[in-house]
Amino acid sequence: MTPRLFDLRSTWHLPAPVDQVWDVLTALDLRPGEPVWWPGCTVAAPLTRTDSSGDPDAPELTAITAHLRFRTLLGYSITVSIHPTLAVRTRQLAFEAHGDLEGDGGIVLTAESAGATTRMDIRWTVRPALRWMNALSPVAARVFVAAHAHTMRKGEQGLAAALASG
Template sequence: MTPRLFDLRSTWHLPAPAGKVWDVLTDLDLRPGEPVWWPGCTVAAPLVRTGPSDAPGADGLTGITAFLRFHTPLGYSLTVSIHPTLSVPPRELAFDAGGDLEGRGGIVLTPEGPEGPTTMDIRWTVRPTRRWMNLLAPVAAPVFVAAHAHTMRKGEQGLAKALDEG
């Protein structure tokens, strides 16, 4: 059985200029076990430097892999690796995902004015790698999508709070 492909999209509205949003999103001060600004998300493992960035001016983002653990409202956790493949500060970030969800993702920041706010469009195109998720996907896909939407709303709220406090 081929694992189901999930094409998940979200749009966040954030109360800050794109440059400030970018700075929070790309902060590499990640320590295992510590929470990040996203409620229900912790750092799962040390940041791995996979080599020098292959994109000039990309702040070295394409030379790292981050590992995050998301705790879902349904009681299970997903550990996902994020390896940036394209970085265009402060506008666009594309990445490969691995771990419990494999595929690709991307973020596009669009300023709504010179000093904010900013719209952040997020896209995940992923397949679960956990056997139980793949077995349940034919009937549980709507539940997985709803859990994702809940997690994303919490992320938007957490990032807005971090931007307000920063």
């Protein structure tokens, strides 16, 4: 059975200018076991550094892979390695996802309210790599999508709080 492809999209509205949002999103001070600003998310392993392969303005970002573990509302956890393939400062990130989810995604930042706030459009196009998720996908796809939506709402709230606290 071919794993189901999930095309997941979210839009976040954040109470800070684009450059501040970018700085929090691209902070590279991730330490294993520590939580990040996203509730239910911890750093699963140290950053992996490789050769830069993307935008020359952001070579450090395209030379790393972040390994994150997300605990869902339903009690299961997934670990995803995220490797940026394109980083256009303060505007766009594109990335590959590996681990319990395989695929790609992207983030686009857009200034709103005369630059005082930011709209963040997020796209994930992934297939589960876990056997149990693949086995349950035909009957549980809506549940997985709902769990993803809940996790994303928590991420938006966490990022908004991190931005508000400076």
